[in-house]
Amino acid sequence: MRVNRILQEKESATQTSVDLSLIDPLIKKYKSKKGNMIPILQGTQNFYGYLPAEAFIKISELTGLKLSEMYGVATFYTQFRLNPVGKHIVKVCHGTACHVQNATTISEAIEDALGIKDGETTENGLFTLESVACLGCCSLAPVMMIGDETYAKLTGNQAVKIVKEIKIKEGN
Ligand code: FES
Numbered sequence: 001m002r003v004n005r006i007l008q009e010k011e012s013a014t015q016t017s018v019d020l021s022l023i024d025p026l027i028k029k030y031k032s033k034k035g036n037m038i039p040i041l042q043g044t045q046n047f048y049g050y051l052p053a054e055a056f057i058k059i060s061e062l063t064g065l066k067l068s069e070m071y072g073v074a075t076f077y078t079q080f081r082l083n084p085v086g087k088h089i090v091k092v093c094h095g096t097a098c099h100v101q102n103a104t105t106i107s108e109a110i111e112d113a114l115g116i117k118d119g120e121t122t123e124n125g126l127f128t129l130e131s132v133a134c135l136g137c138c139s140l141a142p143v144m145m146i147g148d149e150t151y152a153k154l155t156g157n158q159a160v161k162i163v164k165e166i167k168i169k170e171g172n
Contacts, residue, residue, distance in 0.1 A: 020058050022047045027062050037065055041074055050081035078133075086121040086128035088166055090146050092159075095134030097141040102156075106142055107131060109156030110163055126170055127163065 026043040030036035040063065044055050051074055060067045074080040092098075092107045107118055110129055114122050121128040135143050140152030144159055151162055 018052045091132045093135045093143045094131045097138035101142040103142045105156045106159045113160040
């Protein structure tokens with residue numbers, strides 16, 4: 001099956017290794033419940049921060065949920081991640097208000113500073129850079145969010161400064 005192959009290739013490419021026993025209670029809880037796919041995927045992501053390929057396979061084997069359907073749902077909804085993320089997720093808003101206020105400059109400045117592209121994670125696992133849709137505070141555009149903190153009316157330089165300060169605090 002194509003999805004199976006994609007998942008296996010993805011797994012060998014990323015060389016991840018996760019403790020699959022973490023999701024045993026989750027599977028037990030939702031196994032025979034109707035509409036269990038989303039709660040199982042959400043719960044799995046809560047454990048690992050993303051949806052590891054091995055977890056898809058285990059869930060499918062133990063619940064009977066089809067790999068292709070789970071993969072379809074996981075790729076459709078933006079809440080789900082298929083790759084490991086960094087400790088800090090730098091979300092740069094690219095909604096309309098932020099876009100017209102130069103959100104692209106912010107993303108590019110951070111890309112240069114961290115040496116990664118949008119959607120990627122730094123090698124040290126500290127930062128993931130993500131373009132996101134409206135963060136709901138358009139009057140403060142352009143906006144960036146890291147953890148629970150929202151940074152408003154940013155320039156590229158200010159955004160880089162914020163990221164560098166976090167880096168220093170993390171001892172990098
Ligand atoms: S468009 Fe960026 S917060 Fe709304």
